[in-house]
Amino acid sequence: MNNKRILFILVFFVSTLLLSGCWSKKELTDLAIVAALGIDKNEQGRYVGTMQIINPGNVTSGMQGGGGSQGPPISIVTGSGDSIVELSRSTSRKLSRRLYYAHTNLIVISEEIAKEESISTILDPLERDAQFRSTAIIVIAQGSKASDIVKVLTAIDKIPSNKVIKTLKITEKIWGENIAVSIQDAIKMIVSPGKELAVSGFRVNGDVDKGITMENTQQTEPASLLFAGSLGIFKNGKLIQWVDGETARGSVFLLDKLNASAIGVEWEGKDEAISYELIRQKTKVSAKMEKGKPRVSIEVQAEGNIGETKVPIDLNNPHLLLKLEKEIEKEIKKEITMAIKIAQKSKSDIFGFGEALHRTNPKEWGKMASKWNDVYFPEVKTDIVVDAFIRRTGLRNNPHQVNQ
Amino acid sequence: MSLFSLSKKIKKLKQLKKQAQQNQQPSKAIPSSLLDQINSIKEKTGNSIDVVIRKLQLGDSKGPDTAVVFVEGISDSKAINDFLIESIMNNHPSPNSRPIYDILFEKVVALGDVKEIKDWDNLYLSLMSGESIILVDGEKRALSASTRGGEQRSIEEPGSQVTVRGPRDGFTESIRTNTALIRRRIQNPDLWLENMKIGSVTKTDVSIMYIKGIAKDEIVEEVRNRLKRIEIDSILESGYIEQLIEDQAFTTFPTLYHTERPDMVAGNLLEGRVAIIVNGTPFVLIAPAVFIQFFQSVEDYYGRADIATALRFLRILIFFISIIAPAAYIAVTTFHQEMIPTQLLVAIAAQREAVPFPALVEALIMEVAFEILREAGIRMPRAVGSAISIVGALVIGQAAVQAGIVSPAMVIIVAITAIANFATPAFAVAISARLIRFGFMFAAATFGFYGIILGVIILAVHLCSLRSFGVPYLTPIAPLIPANLGDTIVRLPMWAQKKRPRLFSNKETRVGDNQKPQPPEGRGMVNDTLEKGDQDEQ
Numbered sequence: 017m018n019n020k021r022i023l024f025i026l027v028f029f030v031s032t033l034l035l036s037g038c039w040s041k042k043e044l045t046d047l048a049i050v051a052a053l054g055i056d057k058n059e060q061g062r063y064v065g066t067m068q069i070i071n072p073g074n075v076t077s078g079m080q081g082g083g084g085s086q087g088p089p090i091s092i093v094t095g096s097g098d099s100i101v102e103l104s105r106s107t108s109r110k111l112s113r114r115l116y117y118a119h120t121n122l123i124v125i126s127e128e129i130a131k132e133e134s135i136s137t138i139l140d141p142l143e144r145d146a147q148f149r150s151t152a153i154i155v156i157a158q159g160s161k162a163s164d165i166v167k168v169l170t171a172i173d174k175i176p177s178n179k180v181i182k183t184l185k186i187t188e189k190i191w192g193e194n195i196a197v198s199i200q201d202a203i204k205m206i207v208s209p210g211k212e213l214a215v216s217g218f219r220v221n222g223d224v225d226k227g228i229t230m231e232n233t234q235q236t237e238p239a240s241l242l243f244a245g246s247l248g249i250f251k252n253g254k255l256i257q258w259v260d261g262e263t264a265r266g267s268v269f270l271l272d273k274l275n276a277s278a279i280g281v282e283w284e285g286k287d288e289a290i291s292y293e294l295i296r297q298k299t300k301v302s303a304k305m306e307k308g309k310p311r312v313s314i315e316v317q318a319e320g321n322i323g324e325t326k327v328p329i330d331l332n333n334p335h336l337l338l339k340l341e342k343e344i345e346k347e348i349k350k351e352i353t354m355a356i357k358i359a360q361k362s363k364s365d366i367f368g369f370g371e372a373l374h375r376t377n378p379k380e381w382g383k384m385a386s387k388w389n390d391v392y393f394p395e396v397k398t399d400i401v402v403d404a405f406i407r408r409t410g411l412r413n414n415p416h417q418v419n420q
Numbered sequence: 421m422s423l424f425s426l427s428k429k430i431k432k433l434k435q436l437k438k439q440a441q442q443n444q445q446p447s448k449a450i451p452s453s454l455l456d457q458i459n460s461i462k463e464k465t466g467n468s469i470d471v472v473i474r475k476l477q478l479g480d481s482k483g484p485d486t487a488v489v490f491v492e493g494i495s496d497s498k499a500i501n502d503f504l505i506e507s508i509m510n511n512h513p514s515p516n517s518r519p520i521y522d523i524l525f526e527k528v529v530a531l532g533d534v535k536e537i538k539d540w541d542n543l544y545l546s547l548m549s550g551e552s553i554i555l556v557d558g559e560k561r562a563l564s565a566s567t568r569g570g571e572q573r574s575i576e577e578p579g580s581q582v583t584v585r586g587p588r589d590g591f592t593e594s595i596r597t598n599t600a601l602i603r604r605r606i607q608n609p610d611l612w613l614e615n616m617k618i619g620s621v622t623k624t625d626v627s628i629m630y631i632k633g634i635a636k637d638e639i640v641e642e643v644r645n646r647l648k649r650i651e652i653d654s655i656l657e658s659g660y661i662e663q664l665i666e667d668q669a670f671t672t673f674p675t676l677y678h679t680e681r682p683d684m685v686a687g688n689l690l691e692g693r694v695a696i697i698v699n700g701t702p703f704v705l706i707a708p709a710v711f712i713q714f715f716q717s718v719e720d721y722y723g724r725a726d727i728a729t730a731l732r733f734l735r736i737l738i739f740f741i742s743i744i745a746p747a748a749y750i751a752v753t754t755f756h757q758e759m760i761p762t763q764l765l766v767a768i769a770a771q772r773e774a775v776p777f778p779a780l781v782e783a784l785i786m787e788v789a790f791e792i793l794r795e796a797g798i799r800m801p802r803a804v805g806s807a808i809s810i811v812g813a814l815v816i817g818q819a820a821v822q823a824g825i826v827s828p829a830m831v832i833i834v835a836i837t838a839i840a841n842f843a844t845p846a847f848a849v850a851i852s853a854r855l856i857r858f859g860f861m862f863a864a865a866t867f868g869f870y871g872i873i874l875g876v877i878i879l880a881v882h883l884c885s886l887r888s889f890g891v892p893y894l895t896p897i898a899p900l901i902p903a904n905l906g907d908t909i910v911r912l913p914m915w916a917q918k919k920r921p922r923l924f925s926n927k928e929t930r931v932g933d934n935q936k937p938q939p940p941e942g943r944g945m946v947n948d949t950l951e952k953g954d955q956d957e958q
Contacts (some may be wrong), residue, residue: 041754041868044772044780047756049765072770118758147758175766373823 032184048113051090052122052177055100055138055163057129058148066163067115068122069179075174088230089174092167100141117147122177123154123199124218126162134253135213136206142199150200153181156255158217158245163247165218168227168240172287173351180242186215187244192277192294193264195245206253209385210370214267217245217258251364251389259358266355269316269348270367272299279320279351283327291324292344295407303373305380310392312369313399316348322409331409345402352400360394369396426594448540454557458487464544471547476508478528480519483581484521485557488905494550496569503530504552504565521556525563529554533566545623556723572597578680578702580847583719590680591702595625598697598704602629606689610634616647624655625699629685629688635692637925642889643694643707658698658705665707672855674886677709684718692925706925708888709896712908714846715739725913734846734907742840742853743879746787747864747872749833755868771827780865783825786834789816794838891923903928 023115052068067279068090075089093111097103104115125138135154142148159164165180173179184196194216197205205213220242226232227240246258247267259267268274276295279287297318322331322340330336370388374381384392449559451457458473466681468490475484486508490500511528525534536541538561547553550568575597578590591598599613610632617623626647630640646665655661658678658724666675679685680702685695696705715735720728752759753768760768775782793812800808816834820826837857844850856879865869886893896904903919906912915935918929 041865042757042771044753044757044765045775047769049762049769051762070766070769072766073773074772075766101875116757119762121762149758175762178762 042114042116046113047116048093048111049116050120051126051175052166052180053117053120054124054126054157054166055129055252056126056162057132058096060097061099063100063103064094064163065100065107065109066166067093067095068166068175069111069115070119070175071092085222089168089312090169090176092163092228094163100138117145117246118149118352118401120148120177121152123152124157124162124165124180125154126157127159127217129162130156130215130248130250130255132254134172135202135215135250135255136253139203139206141200143203143331148199150203153184153196153198153214154202155180155184155218156248158248160220160224164220164224164227164240164259168220168224169230169232171233171235171355173240174233176242180218183242183244184218188268189275190277192268192274193261194247195268195273202400208368208371209373210372210381211368212364212389213253213365214271214366215248215250217248219243219245236294249359249362249364249366256278256364257358257362259355262351263344263358264355266351266353267366269275269297269299269352269357270301270314270355271330272301274299278323279344279347281340281347283329283340283343284325288326290322290329290340290343292347292404292406293318293323294318295322297321301367301369301372302378303369305373305377306397309395309397310369310373310377310380310384311397311399312372314352314401316352316400317346318344319407320344320401320404321407325415328415331413332416337406341404341406344404344406348402348404351402352402353398358399359388360396363389363394365389366395367401391408421837437638447696448539448560450543450560452558452560452653454485454487454555457487457555457562460540461547463549464540474505477509478508479525482759486524487555488552489547489555490552490567491547491550494548496550499531499567499569500552504567506556519559520563521559522662524554524556529563529565531565531567537564545617548623549625554845568596573639575601578625581681581684581718581845583717583722585722586614586620586718587681587683589682591682591704593700593702595627595697595699598682598702599627600871602685602855605682605686605796606631611689612762616642617956618647618650618661619655620651620653622654622656626655626661627697629689629695629697632688632694634690634925634927635694635919636924639692639889640694641706641890643696647696647743655698655700657701658696658703660807661696661698662705667889671882671886672850672852672882673886673893674714674846675709675886675893677704677706677713677846678703678848680704681718687718687721690930691921706893710888710891710921711883711886711893712897714849715844715909716907716911720911725911728911729909734910736909738840739849739853742837742844742850743857743860744876745837745840746783746833746857747831747860747875748869750783750861751864751868751872754865767827768827771829772822775827776824778780778865779830780861782830783833783861784814786826786830787837787861788818789820789931790834790838798818822929837951888922895923896921935947 023298033332048066049072051070054066054068056064056066058064069092071087071089071091073088093104093107095110097106107115123138123142127136129138133167142152142246143150168176168178170179173182184194188193188196195214197213197215202213203213205211220227220240222238222240222242227238232238232240246260247264248255249257249259265274265277274294274297276293279292279294279321281290281292283289297316300315301312303312307313325331329340356367365388369383370385370393373384423441433795455571458475461471461473472490474488476486476488477484478486488504488508489501500512507528507530508850509558509834513522525536535546545566546564550570551564552567554563554565554802556562561776572594574591575589575592575851577588581606589601593602603611609627611629612632613629615627618626628640628643628647643665647661650661652660652664662676662678668675677688686708689695689833693706693708696707698705707887714734720732753772759764759831772779777785793808793816797808817831821828821831841850844853860872860875865876867874883894884892884898892899893902901922904921906917915931915937918931920930922928
């Protein structure tokens, strides 16, 4: 009897092992690891997807049996279709492996698509798919096709998608004119009624045809280079405007995403005379109703060092430092005001003023929500209070000129 | 009905057999004539040349009236010559005095342990264990003098459980030496030793040792019963006993602990366990054994508690690595590629690019190659050992990768697994992990991480189901005994480990109150010395 039981258990286990096969098993050598996906539209109005597939043997150099780094680290496959899923599956006719999207960390959307149709139609299939990571970063191909951004080879980070993402993340931290937006961030912003989407653009300069050859990575100055572009402002999921420079930085300020930057300050009539190195800042946006109209107050606290002086200024004098702080505050306020003006002109609340109002005055917000972007937001009055502090003046006190 | 009657028949048969056995061996009496006695011994031992029969004359008769019989090699020839033969030869009793037998017993034999033997069975038992038999003409009995001895391995450092700190002596093949090593550590009359002979042919000495009052009587009784139950022709190593008395026969996990270290046995006896010492092997069995014990080393108790705790955590980690590492590699590379950081995935993919096999086959090739290498390494003479390691390093490390049979990542995984396996303190558990690992590899190749988790659950359930002499294998963790948790994965300092393991010991408290060491109150001692120093300088 006992033997029968053991036999039964044995048969049971062996059959589960044998009959199930290797369900959903996928060997590494059967996978095409997609690093980046670029989405364009062709003349017929069909989607064209450009996949940046990692060529593992060429990425890791010095590997035995890996073949060295002779060939390009990536390989491009394109597919077209009426939907994203269709274009993805259609590539199987050109590819010996299954596309594997779990490591896709960059989505490039062409400017054309971003302007003409809502970005959420692109995000829907990406969020739905189990393989896609919602932490993948989205950028808009600014002034070029999305496929160009995906195709161009880069020198230091061998996988171009890594270069794009790392560039965005680092520039967001130390310069602050761009932001890295992931799929989930974008979806949150689109879904939220009181906030609009802002996504960075990415550009490619030079000759793309040269950029896709290995020679591009073997030059000290690449023939074709990928770099972060402007900040794209969206409304109802559509790209409506690009903002640059100080305006872009003002926007990042308002989004409270700025970590560090360098701000040029005017001193005694001389433009950009003193450079203020911002090291940390905190921006608070709050809204209230005043006489039936929404009013937004913005509080910025900035801390930083003096990074550079071009004029003789006595930095040992605390009164002068206080005066300088006032100048810095003025400059920051100017940038923020510019950003708000542009956003109001485009009637797109990328800063989430509506969300802030929703929190403090949910009832009034309910009435305004549907017409917020077009009617109320452009008219919002803002009070901007900036508190800037100079913490240090670097390794020396006064500029040379003062001591002479 | 038929089944019932069958079982009845079997019972009857068994009873008959028992009776037959009892009838078969009536202890034959010893004949009174010395010549008959000697002939009988010669016949029984087949005239083996190491059985020495020395005829002597003690009384006033013309011919020899006494004989000393011993087996050369297993008896102490110096003791026999000095205290037996010489003593008999030099003794000239006056005529018509008391019988020779009594004189021998009381005056002549200058040895400590002398017993009277009345039947052949006991005579041969004594003779074959190294004692000397003294036969006397006209007596239906004989004397046996304890002259056990002969060449033995001296006490050396144990080869299998080496420590940096701790005593250096290890058990030998002699049971008496081994019991002495333990007795020297526990100088207490409550340390009890029970002896029995097991093995119908080998008649091996097997002793159980425990501390009366600390060990639970039920467990001692259980050990005794299980040993008595054994019917086998031979016991050549304690492993024989282990297989015959363990609770669960079908498991890869050991339910008895074996050790070569007397200090470890002493420590376990003090926790209420029972030691089973087998003559002819330096490995002493300890029962009951619990799972966590196999991750503890004697050195844990000799070193600092915090370090011992950290090391025990490391050992648990090591155990899991040695079970799961290759399985996790297979699962990750064939099912869950999204779990690996992109850079690493690319690196692994690049290596796998040249390998023609699926990950499971690759892993199996490497694991089997390694197991072959290890097996070869253990049995090889030392001179060939270095050649094996060179071949192994070249074949497994380098050539297999260059030939494109396996990927370098796989080599790393196999190497980590192997080293983790070597690092497990108890060999018995390490070898069990070695086997289980393959099961996990198949589970991972079939179901991925789901399979691994399933395997871990099955393993946990199996461990929970195990018992060692009635004690649950996972105590004191499952069932949870908070008072005994101080010596599991965590080892508390000696002053905080107050209780003995509750499930198998009496007299639970072992450390007094307020044993935590403290500096004297105030700084008087230090300050006085400092002031004195100042005065001296002045």
